[in-house]
Amino acid sequence: MQNRPSGFGNPWLQLGMSVVCVFASELLLKRGASEIAAPHDAFSWTGINGLASPLVWWAIVLIVASFISWLYVLRYIPLNFAYPLSRVVDILVPLGCWIFLGELISTLRWCGIALVVFGLGLVAKPIAKMEQRL
Amino acid sequence: MSFLAFLFILISLVTFVAAQLILKKGMEFSATKGMRNSYFVSRVAIGVVLMTVSFFLTLGLLQRFDLSYLYPFQGLSVIFITILAAVVLKEKLSLRLTIGALLITAGIMLVSMS
Numbered sequence: 156m157q158n159r160p161s162g163f164g165n166p167w168l169q170l171g172m173s174v175v176c177v178f179a180s181e182l183l184l185k186r187g188a189s190e191i192a193a194p195h196d197a198f199s200w201t202g203i204n205g206l207a208s209p210l211v212w213w214a215i216v217l218i219v220a221s222f223i224s225w226l227y228v229l230r231y232i233p234l235n236f237a238y239p240l241s242r243v244v245d246i247l248v249p250l251g252c253w254i255f256l257g258e259l260i261s262t263l264r265w266c267g268i269a270l271v272v273f274g275l276g277l278v279a280k281p282i283a284k285m286e287q288r289l
Numbered sequence: 290m291s292f293l294a295f296l297f298i299l300i301s302l303v304t305f306v307a308a309q310l311i312l313k314k315g316m317e318f319s320a321t322k323g324m325r326n327s328y329f330v331s332r333v334a335i336g337v338v339l340m341t342v343s344f345f346l347t348l349g350l351l352q353r354f355d356l357s358y359l360y361p362f363q364g365l366s367v368i369f370i371t372i373l374a375a376v377v378l379k380e381k382l383s384l385r386l387t388i389g390a391l392l393i394t395a396g397i398m399l400v401s402m403s
Contacts, residue, residue, distance in 0.1 A: 184347075184348065184351060185351055188348055188351035188352050189351075189352075191352075202344070202345035202346060202347065202348025202349035202350075202351075202352070203345060203348075205345075205348040205349075205351075205352070211348070218344070222340070225312075226312060226316055226333070229312055229313045229316040229317070230316040230317070230319065230320050231320075233374065233378075233380045233381070234309060234310070234313045234370060234374040234378060234380060235370065235371045235374035235375060235380045235381075235382060235386060235390075236386070238309065238366075238367065238370045238371065238374075239367050239370075239371060239386075239389060239390050239393050242364075242367050242393050242397065245360070245363075245364065245393075245396070245397045245400060246396075246400070249400055263399055263402065264399070264400050266399055267395075267396045267397065267398070267399025267400035267401075267402075268396065268400060269396070270392050270393070270395050270396030270399060271392070271393050271396030271397060271400070272396075273392050273396075274388075274389045274390065274391070274392030274393035274394075274395075274396060275389070275393060276389075277385050277386070277388055277389030277392065278385075278386055278389035278390070278393070280385070281383070281385065281386075
């Protein structure tokens with residue numbers, strides 16, 4: 156993790172950008188896939204018919220953007236740190252639904268979110284110490 | 290869940306995890322040897338193909354199942370990638386990192402089950 160660029164090229168910033176793009180693309184993909192769902196068509200198992208939805212294309216644009224950021228992240232950060240941290244998206248999705256869509260979050264879901272936050276804290280703590288030393 | 294659905298979920302997971310490991314190898318190589326070499330290009334190409342396969346299989350599955358139903362399987366990728374990065378890429382795997390990855394996986398499963 157040494158000799159990493161700063162500013163826009165900071166791999167931690169790129170990791171954050173990658174997460175935001177994945178978050179938005181997950182929601183767009185689900186809406187796009189639901190729009191053109193054809194569960195009785197055997198060909199639809201391939202998912203290729205999903206390309207008929209404009210939302211899926213927007214999701215693909217975001218996926219490409221997140222992929223470019225992710226490749227950059229992989230150049231500087233070990234995979235077993237970067238990947239668990241990138242799963243912060245798994246708490247952003249339900250929290251986004253709660254904040255922006257007014258959906259309710261059950262007690263069990265709050266427990267799940269707490270576990271992910273605790274896990275992320277465990278993974279991130281040695282990184283924070285390493286950053287302080289640099 | 291039918292056998293076909295289980296098979297597609299499994300292939301989607303395996304291709305995604307394999308893509309991450311191969312891409313990491315390619316990007317690590319590029320950090321020292323640059324990007325104008327066949328090793329880097331072939332690793333990125335294989336990674337992109339595997340991620341594309343995983344993407345279209347997920348898209349097909351999303352037409353049949355809720356996102357929340359498919360999420361636990363995505364959650365498993367955290368622990369698989371953490372362990373395989375240590376085994377295949379020789380990255381350091383501490384007890385803290387293992388427990389953190391397990392908690393994230395368990396948390397993702399709880400979020401999607403509720």
